[in-house]
Amino acid sequence: MTENAPTRQSTGAMEQPPTGAGLLEGKTILVTGVLMESSIAFHVARLCQQQGASVILTGFGRGMKLTQAMARRLPVEPVVVELDVTDQEQLDSLADRLREHTDRLDGVMHSIGFAPEGAFNFLEATWEEVSTAIQISSYSLKSLAVAAKPLMGEGSAVVGMTFDARYAWPVYDWMGVAKAAFESVNRYLARDLGPEGIRCNLVAAGPIRTTAAKSIPGFQAFEDNWDTRAPLGWSVSLSEPAARACVALFSDWFPATTGEIVHVDGGVHSTGQ
Numbered sequence: 001m002t003e004n005a006p007t008r009q010s011t012g013a014m015e016q017p018p019t020g021a022g023l024l025e026g027k028t029i030l031v032t033g034v035l036m037e038s039s040i041a042f043h044v045a046r047l048c049q050q051q052g053a054s055v056i057l058t059g060f061g062r063g064m065k066l067t068q069a070m071a072r073r074l075p076v077e078p079v080v081v082e083l084d085v086t087d088q089e090q091l092d093s094l095a096d097r098l099r100e101h102t103d104r105l106d107g108v109m110h111s112i113g114f115a116p117e118g119a120f121n122f123l124e125a126t127w128e129e130v131s132t133a134i135q136i137s138s139y140s141l142k143s144l145a146v147a148a149k150p151l152m153g154e155g156s157a158v159v160g161m162t163f164d165a166r167y168a169w170p171v172y173d174w175m176g177v178a179k180a181a182f183e184s185v186n187r188y189l190a191r192d193l194g195p196e197g198i199r200c201n202l203v204a205a206g207p208i209r210t211t212a213a214k215s216i217p218g219f220q221a222f223e224d225n226w227d228t229r230a231p232l233g234w235s236v237s238l239s240e241p242a243a244r245a246c247v248a249l250f251s252d253w254f255p256a257t258t259g260e261i262v263h264v265d266g267g268v269h270s271t272g273q
Contacts, residue, residue: 023251025052028102030148032058032083033111033161035066040161040208041111042070043243048107049075051247056101058083060090083147085112085140095150105151107250110144110160113137119174130174138181145189145200154197159249160186161242162261164204164269183261190259199258201249205242206234206265230266 029048033041034057045055055078059067064082071077079101084090098105115133119125145158163172165180172179183202190200207226227234242264248254249262263269 023051023247023253024048024106027053027106027250028056028104029053029107029109029250030056030058030098030105031109031111032085032144033109034059034070035063037070037073038208038237038239039070039111040205040239040242040246041109042074043239044109044111044246045078046074047240047243047247048250049078051251053106053250054078054102056081056098060084060087083144085143086135091143091147094147098148098151102151104153105148105156107157107159108144108148108152109246109250110141110158112140112144113161113175113178115175115178119178120171122173125174130177133174133178134181137175137178138185141182141185142189145193145198149193149196149198152196152198155252155255156197157199157201157250157254158189158193159200159246160202161246162186162202162204163207164261164263164265186261187259194258199249199254201254201258202261203242203245203249204261204263204265204269206230206268207236208239208242226266226268229271230268231271232266234266234268 031041031045031048033039034045036042045057048055055074057067057071057078057080059080060082061084064080068080071080081094081097081101082090083094114136116129118129119133141160160182162179162183163169165176165183169176186200186202193200226236245262245264249257
């Protein structure tokens with residue numbers, strides 16, 4: 001990080017979007033992955049509420065208490081429903097359980113990722129470790145979209161978070177492979193859900209100190225030089241720029257955009273490695 005990062009990264013420290021603007025007025029958005037206030041998903045949920053949406057969160061297991069605690073920090077405390085994306089029974093019952101709170105979903109936020117520690121050693125990782133990373137970090141996008149689909153329809157949107165998978169990043173290893181699969185899953189979902197009017201897009205954020213990032217051994221390798229390579233500068237402590245992109249993709253301002261990856265990385269993707 002350089003001393004002038006806060007000035008260069010004006011897109012992160014910018015003014016709050018005006019409340020009452022109603023970009024998502026009347027919509028209902030399901031948000032996964034709210035565990036900490038630093039979570040991109042937390043800021044997605046907050047901004048969705050500020051822009052007029054009703055929000056429902058998901059959590060499960062030991063993380064459920066964290067999600068419930070974060071729910072109380074939002075402008076309006078949302079309902080939290082249980083969802084483990086590796087549990088087929090919970091996926092199969094999701095739509096019915098959501099119907100207790102809403103009759104439709106206008107958006108679904110996928111902010112789920114996990115890989116065992118061994119998956120961050122490319123040559124020594126076992127298939128068990130790799131398959132866990134792929135199931136939770138890639139296949140779950142399809143699982144979540146299909147589970148929520150009964151409540152979605154024309155104009156609905158699925159939005160997920162990725163980390164640009166075109167490159168072999170330092171230390172990312174099998175999580176990088178899982179993200180490449182995740183981006184491919186998004187394209188196939190866009191193909192298959194498009195005829196029903198459901199859009200599927202991803203936001204590729206630069207490195208941010210989220211709960212998921214803290215679990216990556218050597219994550220500091222990303223932190224140390226991203227700001228110097230980003231034309232707009234970059235701050236690893238600001239989640240809101242990526243969250244704003246997610247909110248925009250949920251809105252009606254992208255009616256003909258699907259299968260896309262929107263980069264929110266200060267411009268690093270455009271400048272080479």
